Amino acid sequence: MRSLLxxxxxxxLITITPFLATFEKGQDxxxxxxxxxxxxxxxxxxxxxxxxxxxxxxxxxxxxxxxFTLYLILLALLICALxxxxxxDLQNILAIKNRNTSWYxxxxxxxxxxxxxxxxxxxxxxxxxxxxxxFTTLIIHLAAQNQYAAQPLAQFTTIDYLERIAPKPAQRxxxxxxxxxxYTVTDSVSITRNYIDTTRxxxxxxxxxxxxxxxxxxxxxxxxxxxxxxxxxxxxNRMYSRTRTAEREDLIYEIHRDTAMHRDxxxxxxxxxxTNIETTYLFGGNIQEHQRTKYxxxxxxxxxxxxxxxxxxxxxxxxxxxLTDSTQKHFIAWTTRxxxxxxxxxxxxxxxxxxxxxxAYTQYLAQTLDLITHLARKHPDTRFIVQGDxxxxxxxxxxxxxxxxxxxxxxxxx
Numbered sequence: 001m002r003s004l005l006x007x008x009x010x011x012x013l014i015t016i017t018p019f020l021a022t023f024e025k026g027q028d029x030x031x032x033x034x035x036x037x038x039x040x041x042x043x044x045x046x047x048x049x050x051x052x053x054x055x056x057x058x059x060x061x062x063x064x065x066x067x068f069t070l071y072l073i074l075l076a077l078l079i080c081a082l083x084x085x086x087x088x089d090l091q092n093i094l095a096i097k098n099r100n101t102s103w104y105x106x107x108x109x110x111x112x113x114x115x116x117x118x119x120x121x122x123x124x125x126x127x128x129x130x131x132x133x134x135f136t137t138l139i140i141h142l143a144a145q146n147q148y149a150a151q152p153l154a155q156f157t158t159i160d161y162l163e164r165i166a167p168k169p170a171q172r173x174x175x176x177x178x179x180x181x182x183y184t185v186t187d188s189v190s191i192t193r194n195y196i197d198t199t200r201x202x203x204x205x206x207x208x209x210x211x212x213x214x215x216x217x218x219x220x221x222x223x224x225x226x227x228x229x230x231x232x233x234x235x236x237n238r239m240y241s242r243t244r245t246a247e248r249e250d251l252i253y254e255i256h257r258d259t260a261m262h263r264d265x266x267x268x269x270x271x272x273x274x275t276n277i278e279t280t281y282l283f284g285g286n287i288q289e290h291q292r293t294k295y296x297x298x299x300x301x302x303x304x305x306x307x308x309x310x311x312x313x314x315x316x317x318x319x320x321x322x323l324t325d326s327t328q329k330h331f332i333a334w335t336t337r338x339x340x341x342x343x344x345x346x347x348x349x350x351x352x353x354x355x356x357x358x359x360a361y362t363q364y365l366a367q368t369l370d371l372i373t374h375l376a377r378k379h380p381d382t383r384f385i386v387q388g389d390x391x392x393x394x395x396x397x398x399x400x401x402x403x404x405x406x407x408x409x410x411x412x413x414x
Contacts, residue, residue: 010115011039032155050124184234201382211391211403225369241390244290270300284310341394354398384413
């Protein structure tokens with residue numbers, strides 16, 4: 001027990017001393033009670049030290065001399081690694097507090113020297129025992145962290161250091177104040193229901209992979225397509241980055257419970273069918289995409305049109321022909337395809353060049369938005385409700401990082 005307790009206390013000394021030396025009233029730094037790396041290094045230092053002492057006693061045997069030299073080198077490397085881990089641990093703490101090293105730089109040398117002195121006379125474990133001890137310690141740490149997350153048992157210095165020096169990606173979850181000051185920002189899923197006008201034709205368009213870019217200037221360039229047509233525009237949040245979820249939640253009329261308290265959802269096409277409005281769903285892809293057979297017909301569309309691989313131009317022309325019918329009021333939902341990932345010409349979803357993908361995406365999106373603008377100008381008496389289904393996904397990570405997560409635009413035209 002003494003052979004295990006001393007390395008544990010020595011590791012705690014190396015870990016806690018710089019924490020206490022830099023302590024500030026009111027600080028909120030979660031810190032382990034001992035360093036896992038220094039604990040492991042101390043166990044191995046004891047092991048190698050015993051090997052050296054054993055070979056020193058049999059130094060008269062020539063065959064033991066190469067091993068003696070090898071163990072001396074290994075011991076030196078382990079001691080250097082111990083000092084390096086202690087130094088990195090100190091730098092992690094100082095970086096959090098935004099302090100210079102100054103006299104704190106003496107702490108790793110003092111604590112490591114004292115720790116080595118504490119364990120030098122301890123008898124070593126076998127390698128299998130050391131492996132078992134380290135594995136058991138890790139499991140105990142993980143189990144305890146599930147119960148007491150605010151006070152972990154072990155501190156993982158190297159992991160903290162790598163996390164500290166790793167490039168920090170842009171914040172992509174929360175919309176900035178600049179956006180909030182210029183546009184309506186909401187987490188509502190009732191955009192369609194709020195802006196639908198049952199006295200005339202309505203077209204709801206989900207633009208594939210149209211998300212909110214981090215750069216507000218880029219978003220403003222996209223909105224310029226709708227100059228002169230736009231009633232309002234804004235940003236809203238998607239709970240999930242899935243087209244099939246967006247297609248359903250955008251068309252919700254109300255959610256209620258029946259007498260048995262079973263949850264039931266009524267959709268806008270179901271509601272409009274009772275008012276003699278013709279309801280139509282258009283999609284230029286295969287009906288099996290996103291398992292649309294399981295929900296599109298249940299939403300209540302009277303007319304459903306699927307293509308095989310029809311581009312947005314063809315579907316826009318079909319939508320145009322439907323709106324030309326002046327004898328009937330229509331409610332039409334259209335999910336675009338041209339900006340669906342992977343884009344044409346980019347077979348590798350995640351390995352393609354981000355800038356090349358961005359250039360192609362910008363071009364395809366501009367073409368789709370231009371089609372929508374043309375339709376809205378041609379049919380000024382029709383209300384157009386245009387939204388993104390989700391931010392660009394299934395694309396190179398560096399490209400995805402140019403957009404907010406789960407935030408999409410909405411634009412109301414005419």
